[in-house]
Amino acid sequence: MTLLALPFPEFLEAAFDLPALERVESTIAVIDPAARLLWVNPAWHRFARENGGEESVFAGYESYLDGIAPPLKDFYRSVFANALATGEVFEQDYECSSPEKRRLFRLRVLPIEGKGLLLEHALNAEGAHEGASENDVEARYVSAAGIILQCSNCRRVRRHDSHAWEWAPGFVARPRANTSHGLCPSCVGFYWGLKLAKRS
16 A cells, blocks of 8 residues: 555544645644654655655654654654643754755644644755755765765755765755764754753
8 A cells, every 4th residue: 555545534523624735835744642644645756756755754663753763752752642642733844955945844743632743744844055066976985884964854965085964966856875974063053952962
């Protein structure tokens, strides 16, 4: 079964207009209290296609949280649990840029009567990248182990020589098989307030 075949959850039917949710440009996913993916709208699949991802990216996962980088998994587990327990909406802005544009999105986590959460990712702003790095020298970014480390949030790539994180549009436009995802220190600190261990 593909994600497109997932039925619209019954607990949403009384309050939400399915055709309207299917038409919106924001990407929407619905998860249950255990963070299992219940439904996604067409914009979710379209965003995945347009950004080089797999439309069925969550098909093999037991939980929505399985698709989140480890340092943030506990953060979102806490956010989801709090929203379900309190009924309060959670909102946060974050960066998810394309090769051509710097893009800022807003995540809204809407709790639905303790039965699940509606997660909406809406484009807030976009503009041209400033000071894009040259990406023709792969030796800058490929480690001795042959790995390219990319921030899963801002999508910048770490230089293996200086550990600086740079915008390298070629790696965003054409992800390599040897790419591993993590989080750069700036994104972790600014968006999530976490601390990365200092390099010794």
